[in-house]
Amino acid sequence: MQLQDLLYGVAIKSLTGKPNQEVTGLAFDSRQVTENTLFFAIKGTVVDGHEYIVQTISAGASVIICETLPKETVSTVTYVEVENSSIALGIVASNFYGNPSTKLKLIGITGTNGKTTIATLLFQLFKGLGYHVGLISTVQNHINENIIPATHTTPNPIALNSLLQDMVNADCEYCFMEVSSHAVVQHRIAGLTFSGGVFSNITHDHLDFHQTFDNYLKAKKEFFDHLPKSSFALTNVDDKNGKVMLQNTKATKKTYALKQMADFKAKIIENKFSGLNLNIDDLDVYFKMVGSFNAYNLLAAYATAILLEQDKLEVLTILSTLAGAEGRFDYIVSKQGIIGIVDYAHTPDAVQNVLSTVANIRKGTEQVITVIGCGGDRDKTKRPIMAQVACDWSDKVILTSDNPRTEDPQIIINEMEKGVSPTNQRKTLSILDRKEAIKTACHLAKSGDIILIAGKGHEKYQEINGVRHHFDDKEVLTEQLNQIN
Ligand SMILES: CC(=O)N[C@H]1[C@@H](OP(=O)(O)OP(=O)(O)OC[C@H]2O[C@@H](n3ccc(=O)[nH]c3=O)[C@H](O)[C@@H]2O)O[C@H](CO)[C@@H](O)[C@@H]1O[C@H](C)C(=O)N[C@@H](C)C(=O)N[C@H](CCC(=O)O)C(=O)O
Ligand SMILES: Nc1ncnc2c1ncn2[C@@H]1O[C@H](COP(=O)(O)OP(=O)(O)OP(=O)(O)O)[C@@H](O)[C@H]1O
Numbered sequence: 359m360q361l362q363d364l365l366y367g368v369a370i371k372s373l374t375g376k377p378n379q380e381v382t383g384l385a386f387d388s389r390q391v392t393e394n395t396l397f398f399a400i401k402g403t404v405v406d407g408h409e410y411i412v413q414t415i416s417a418g419a420s421v422i423i424c425e426t427l428p429k430e431t432v433s434t435v436t437y438v439e440v441e442n443s444s445i446a447l448g449i450v451a452s453n454f455y456g457n458p459s460t461k462l463k464l465i466g467i468t469g470t471n472g473k474t475t476i477a478t479l480l481f482q483l484f485k486g487l488g489y490h491v492g493l494i495s496t497v498q499n500h501i502n503e504n505i506i507p508a509t510h511t512t513p514n515p516i517a518l519n520s521l522l523q524d525m526v527n528a529d530c531e532y533c534f535m536e537v538s539s540h541a542v543v544q545h546r547i548a549g550l551t552f553s554g555g556v557f558s559n560i561t562h563d564h565l566d567f568h569q570t571f572d573n574y575l576k577a578k579k580e581f582f583d584h585l586p587k588s589s590f591a592l593t594n595v596d597d598k599n600g601k602v603m604l605q606n607t608k609a610t611k612k613t614y615a616l617k618q619m620a621d622f623k624a625k626i627i628e629n630k631f632s633g634l635n636l637n638i639d640d641l642d643v644y645f646k647m648v649g650s651f652n653a654y655n656l657l658a659a660y661a662t663a664i665l666l667e668q669d670k671l672e673v674l675t676i677l678s679t680l681a682g683a684e685g686r687f688d689y690i691v692s693k694q695g696i697i698g699i700v701d702y703a704h705t706p707d708a709v710q711n712v713l714s715t716v717a718n719i720r721k722g723t724e725q726v727i728t729v730i731g732c733g734g735d736r737d738k739t740k741r742p743i744m745a746q747v748a749c750d751w752s753d754k755v756i757l758t759s760d761n762p763r764t765e766d767p768q769i770i771i772n773e774m775e776k777g778v779s780p781t782n783q784r785k786t787l788s789i790l791d792r793k794e795a796i797k798t799a800c801h802l803a804k805s806g807d808i809i810l811i812a813g814k815g816h817e818k819y820q821e822i823n824g825v826r827h828h829f830d831d832k833e834v835l836t837e838q839l840n841q842i843n
């Protein structure tokens with residue numbers, strides 16, 4: 359493709375060299391550069407991509423997009439100076455792949471918790487309604503029936519636009535995607551045309567990356583600030599920051615809530631292990647999904663479908679049969695009648711939501727045993743709070759390892775232990791090995807008891823020092839529950 363066409367929509371500060379270079383590939387990583395590649399020099403959280411410019415030219419890069427021009431330039435190479443290389447990457451990637459987001463209806467879902475659940479429900483719902491559909495999510499990406507493994511919640515702009523182009527080629531009319539706050543700040547969604555945006559909620563997470571809650575909130579809000587006038591912006595007004603999200607959006611504002619006045623309302627009639635009974639837009643409907651937090655997710659999916667002009671009865675009929683995403687309140691009952699739940703709760707709010715759901719639906723005499731850890735190289739401030747919430751809502755807690763990544767897992771556990779109050783200490787154990795922790799929980803449980811394994815949900819690995827070792831909470835839990843008599 360010609361450079362001039364790729365640069366359409368990019369705010370250029372200066373251009374040095376031929377403006378009509380042929381570009382056959384894009385890369386933001388020097389290690390991916392080959393002949394006639396356009397290289398984007400990006401200042402990252404670890405290194406500065408500008409340091410690799412010379413190396414990429416030796417590897418065949420014909421165009422460099424950068425924020426600072428190198429002191430020495432090469433005459434055969436075109437240098438495009440921009441204010442922000444990450445924004446340019448989003449716009450150029452979109453042009454390179456034929457602006458696929460304009461050729462289908464792209465709906466973005468943002469919020470601390472619930473993104474995967476809402477996006478997956480919408481994907482399953484629209485497939486059930488007979489459409490060709492795409493999904494971009496933490497668990498996996500989908501083009502209709504085809505599964506494409508996910509590396510991030512929101513992929514980088516090259517992977518993202520390539521995926522969207524494949525969806526367009528597969529005749530997808532809709533794509534439901536998660537928009538993480540990292541993706542907004544790093545402009546992974548720059549250049550995309552959204553038909554709608556959905557906000558689930560905002561609570562404590564990712565303060566390692568955003569530093570303050572206010573920055574985190576601004577990142578989420580920025581997604582709505584950039585939505586086009588032709589799109590809709592749907593927000594949860596039961597969340598105290600729900601209205602803030604839409605303050606400056608040009609999109610058509612719509613609201614949903616269980617407790618406040620809203621455009622889309624639902625009321626929980628019954629909340630049991632067998633599912634939810636909701637009154638939704640004046641109709642009583644039974645759903646397979648469990649927990650009041652899932653009432654919000656179901657309502658968000660329902661409202662989105664109605665805003666996308668789908669038939670109310672058809673939508674509710676299909677939604678009532680769906681189970682949501684893998685590893686979210688996924689439960690099994692052992693031969694002895696022990697209930698084992700695997701859930702992806704990895705924030706204080708999510709842990710509280712899952713455990714309060716358990717508290718609401720338990721009969722009263724059984725014990726709740728929670729196995730929980732916190733990820734390494736992630737927000738350290740949530741560690742003691744997650745342990746505290748787990749203790750406040752459980753009869754026994756086993757603190758263990760999650761994905762330690764490059765950190766010492768024992769130090770992570772020590773930081774969690776700081777949240778355990780003296781009165782809660784007697785119900786808390788620390789077992790470093792996650793399998794041992796799950797095994798111990800199963801041995802402590804008696805018939806009727808409820809075991810929650812929190813934090814890793816669908817994940818099939820445990821990441822230790824850059825290596826992903828096979829680990830599957832549900833597999834281990836099932837195996838251990840089957841072994842006890
Ligand atoms: C903190 C973070 O988001 N990091 C992402 C970021 O990396 P970075 O800014 O640290 O990059 P860097 O290593 O400093 O490098 C800077 C630039 O130099 C380039 N480089 C680097 C080395 C080299 O030899 N040559 C070279 O050209 C890099 O490709 C990059 O363009 O840009 C990379 C490329 O897109 C991402 O893969 C990487 O995700 C890391 C792996 C990650 O773990 N991200 C997580 C935190 C994340 O994004 N999570 C959210 C979900 C959060 C949620 O669920 O709510 C997500 O959307 O997945
Ligand atoms: N609407 C909700 N409100 C609060 N907690 C929720 C909600 N939906 C799900 N949760 C909790 O959060 C966990 C993660 O849910 P989900 O995967 O849908 O969120 P996510 O926003 O995609 O997370 P991530 O940021 O990791 O991608 C669930 O396992 C559950 O414990």
Ligand SMILES: N[C@H](CCC[C@H](N)C(=O)O)C(=O)O
Nearest residue numbers: 704732733736760761813814
């Ligand atoms: N998207 C979240 C997932 C956390 C899952 C948890 N198992 C962990 O590793 O911390 C993150 O990257 O922060």
Ligand SMILES: [Mg+2]
Nearest residue numbers: 473474496511
């Ligand atoms: Mg997700």
